Amino acid sequence: MESKQSQTVPWKQVQKGILKKQVTAMTEEGNIQASTRIKLLLVDDEEGFVNVIANRMSKRGIDATKALSGTDALKALRGQDFDVAVVDLKMQEMDGIELLRILKKMVPEMPVIMLTGHGSERAEEEGMEYGAFDYLTKPCELDELMQKIREALPRGR
Amino acid sequence: MEDSRYKKLQRVYIVLILLVSFTPLFLLGGIMYYQVAKTYRIKIEEQIRYRAISQTDSIDLFLKERTAILAAIADTVNFDQILDEKNLLKIFEIINLRAGAFVDLGVIDQAGQHRAYVGPYELRGLNYFQQPWFSEVMTKGVYISDVFTGFRASPHFIIAIRRQEDKNCWILRTTIDPDIFGGIVRSAQIGKTGDAFIVNKEGTYQTTPRFYGNILGKTDIDPSKFGGLTTVNEEINSQGEKRLTAGRWLKNKTWLLIISQDVSEEMGGLLQTRNQEIAIILVGSILIILTTVITTRLTVAKLEEADTRMNELNAKLLQSDKLAALGKMAAGVAHEINNPLAVILQKTGWMEDLLEDEALKNSKEIVEYRASLKKIEEHVERARKVVHNMLGYARKMEPRLEDVDINETLRQTISMLENYARLNSIEVKTILSPDIPIIASDQSQLQQVFLNIISNAIDATGRDGLIEVKSAVGETTIDVMIADNGPGIQEEQQKRIFDPFFTTKQTGKGTGLGLWITYNIVEKLGGSISFNSEVGRGTTFTVKIPNAPPTEK
Numbered sequence: 001m002e003s004k005q006s007q008t009v010p011w012k013q014v015q016k017g018i019l020k021k022q023v024t025a026m027t028e029e030g031n032i033q034a035s036t037r038i039k040l041l042l043v044d045d046e047e048g049f050v051n052v053i054a055n056r057m058s059k060r061g062i063d064a065t066k067a068l069s070g071t072d073a074l075k076a077l078r079g080q081d082f083d084v085a086v087v088d089l090k091m092q093e094m095d096g097i098e099l100l101r102i103l104k105k106m107v108p109e110m111p112v113i114m115l116t117g118h119g120s121e122r123a124e125e126e127g128m129e130y131g132a133f134d135y136l137t138k139p140c141e142l143d144e145l146m147q148k149i150r151e152a153l154p155r156g157r
Numbered sequence: 158m159e160d161s162r163y164k165k166l167q168r169v170y171i172v173l174i175l176l177v178s179f180t181p182l183f184l185l186g187g188i189m190y191y192q193v194a195k196t197y198r199i200k201i202e203e204q205i206r207y208r209a210i211s212q213t214d215s216i217d218l219f220l221k222e223r224t225a226i227l228a229a230i231a232d233t234v235n236f237d238q239i240l241d242e243k244n245l246l247k248i249f250e251i252i253n254l255r256a257g258a259f260v261d262l263g264v265i266d267q268a269g270q271h272r273a274y275v276g277p278y279e280l281r282g283l284n285y286f287q288q289p290w291f292s293e294v295m296t297k298g299v300y301i302s303d304v305f306t307g308f309r310a311s312p313h314f315i316i317a318i319r320r321q322e323d324k325n326c327w328i329l330r331t332t333i334d335p336d337i338f339g340g341i342v343r344s345a346q347i348g349k350t351g352d353a354f355i356v357n358k359e360g361t362y363q364t365t366p367r368f369y370g371n372i373l374g375k376t377d378i379d380p381s382k383f384g385g386l387t388t389v390n391e392e393i394n395s396q397g398e399k400r401l402t403a404g405r406w407l408k409n410k411t412w413l414l415i416i417s418q419d420v421s422e423e424m425g426g427l428l429q430t431r432n433q434e435i436a437i438i439l440v441g442s443i444l445i446i447l448t449t450v451i452t453t454r455l456t457v458a459k460l461e462e463a464d465t466r467m468n469e470l471n472a473k474l475l476q477s478d479k480l481a482a483l484g485k486m487a488a489g490v491a492h493e494i495n496n497p498l499a500v501i502l503q504k505t506g507w508m509e510d511l512l513e514d515e516a517l518k519n520s521k522e523i524v525e526y527r528a529s530l531k532k533i534e535e536h537v538e539r540a541r542k543v544v545h546n547m548l549g550y551a552r553k554m555e556p557r558l559e560d561v562d563i564n565e566t567l568r569q570t571i572s573m574l575e576n577y578a579r580l581n582s583i584e585v586k587t588i589l590s591p592d593i594p595i596i597a598s599d600q601s602q603l604q605q606v607f608l609n610i611i612s613n614a615i616d617a618t619g620r621d622g623l624i625e626v627k628s629a630v631g632e633t634t635i636d637v638m639i640a641d642n643g644p645g646i647q648e649e650q651q652k653r654i655f656d657p658f659f660t661t662k663q664t665g666k667g668t669g670l671g672l673w674i675t676y677n678i679v680e681k682l683g684g685s686i687s688f689n690s691e692v693g694r695g696t697t698f699t700v701k702i703p704n705a706p707p708t709e710k
Contacts, residue, residue: 046496046499046500048500048504049496049499049500049503052500052503052504052506052507053503055507055510056503056506056507056510059510090492137495138495138496138498138499139495139498139499139501139502139503139537139541140499140502141502141506142503142506
């Protein structure tokens with residue numbers, strides 16, 4: 001385990017460096033303008049997590065609207081459209097799968113990326129079955145999430 | 158501890174079987190021996206009695222003949238003729254020739270004077286008036302004496318007849334040869350121990366016995382014990398031998414014929430029978446003991462083996478329950494830890510983002526900050542890996558879809574529990590629908606489900622029960638019904654049976670996780686589990702498994 005770690009860390013550092021440069025480049029070139037900033041719906045009942053992700057996203061040209069529950073998320077959807085949604089699978093009130101099914105009915109064109117806390121293959125498969133774009137296991141690097149978001153967006157965005 | 162329990166059981170079995178086998182064997186042997194001995198005893202008593210009767214008859218006849226001859230002579234000759242010793246000798250010779258056993262012949266007048274005599278002794282001129290027998294014959298007319306020594310100083314007995322001739326009367330007297338008479342009596346002596354002799358009312362030997370005694374000696378036998386008919390007694394003589402003694406009075410009522418036989422000689426045949434019987438019982442006993450010990454050992458060994466196997470199976474069940482529970486817990490812990498880890502990771506990321514700020518970039522401590530954040534990230538990664546490995550176990554509990562034949566799974570499960578059911582005298586009956594399709598499900602998890610429910614049913618039923626396992630095709634499900642005729646579930650317990658750690662079994666016998674795991678597995682497989690229970694009548698569990706077609710390959 002020790003040896004694996006020491007291999008993983010440098011590799012991640014390298015990868016992160018590249019990604020950061022790309023993002024910076026995008027901003028400088030004005031590819032992502034204020035009007036064209038990506039609108040993200042972020043749903044997770046872990047407030048600390050939602051806040052920090054939103055802050056970091058904002059620095060990377062993504063406007064994240066925070067929702068602490070499925071109900072919050074549905075409320076937010078009434079006012080505006082989103083380019084992409086990130087939904088935690090396990091939440092107290094309405095669980096991620098349920099929200100995913102509703103989202104897929106309301107806005108089928110919006111890609112949804114699932115976040116899972118306990119890595120249950122079954123739940124992940126279920127999410128995919130209901131039309132999730134992909135899933136990520138918590139805890140994950142922000143860059144991984146950014147990568148998934150970029151993959152999820154239609155080409156040209 | 159366990160070992161001694163089986164040893165004890167074995168001992169109890171052996172003792173019981175031996176008791177049950179030996180009691181009738183010995184009882185039968187004893188009764189048979191007693192019956193045979195009784196019959197045998199009656200038989201030899203009859204034999205000795207018969208011998209006594211026939212021997213008495215022939216002695217009576219002998220004496221009657223001698224008396225009759227004497228009487229005939231006395232009645233046909235007169236006193237003068239008989240006094241002529243030539244005539245007397247002639248008569249003596251004729252009667253000895255015709256009948257025999259006469260030693261001498263004499264004539265005594267009414268004064269007791271011996272007037273004429275033929276015989277080997279010199280008795281002429283002797284006077285018998287003082288002799289006790291003289292007055293006897295004078296009054297009774299016919300007289301047979303006891304054995305006495307008399308004038309000739311040798312044991313003998315006489316027969317005397319009185320003849321009344323007008324006013325004169327005289328006596329014809331003869332001595333019977335004691336050897337010939339004794340010979341007739343002795344002819345009833347049989348075998349090595351048989352004896353035959355005559356005693357008088359006083360218990361004096363009238364003939365010489367074969368053992369321990371002499372003529373005119375005293376016997377141990379008490380003649381008063383012998384009644385009118387033939388009496389058979391068992392006597393123990395002075396030598397301590399048990400003798401069977403038959404006694405019969407002669408017609409004269411003064412002499413008693415005794416025929417005796419050593420009991421052990423007569424019972425010799427019975428002794429042989431008894432020894433044969435003992436030998437048969439002994440051989441039989443050895444065979445019974447051997448068979449009992451061997452079969453009991455085999456049975457107990459089989460029982461022990463079955464118990465061991467059952468314990469192993471129980472231990473496995475318990476273990477798999479525990480493992481499944483652990484998996485559940487791992488999944489829960491993973492979720493609870495991963496969430497804070499995610500926040501920590503994002504917070505460090507945010508701090509790194511902030512450190513990119515121009516003002517902070519030039520800080521002296523910037524390198525130190527970054528290194529610290531890296532360290533935090535490294536440790537988050539480390540914790541994440543620990544959780545990930547733990548989840549690896551939880552993942553094992555995830556169902557894997559494969560082709561499952563529900564009927565076959567049920568059969569396999571029941572065969573695993575067959576011994577356990579048999580030990581508890583519980584019949585497991587299967588009514589499996591032949592129309593059950595192959596479905597996509599998880600065979601080993603379904604087996605765990607059926608195993609839990611059926612073994613619970615066996616435990617609940619206790620003894621002598623019936624468990625029915627049915628399979629049927631439902632609307633969108635395959636339904637498995639497991640019904641027992643056990644005591645049922647109390648109403649207040651019904652709500653709780655799927656709760657973790659709820660158990661009605663003794664501490665250590667169940668974890669209380671079996672049905673909880675079962676419930677979770679069925680839920681995960683997309684099915685449902687329900688039950689119907691009536692106190693005193695039994696419980697039926699119904700498991701519905703989605704009828705999902707197998708994946709195409």
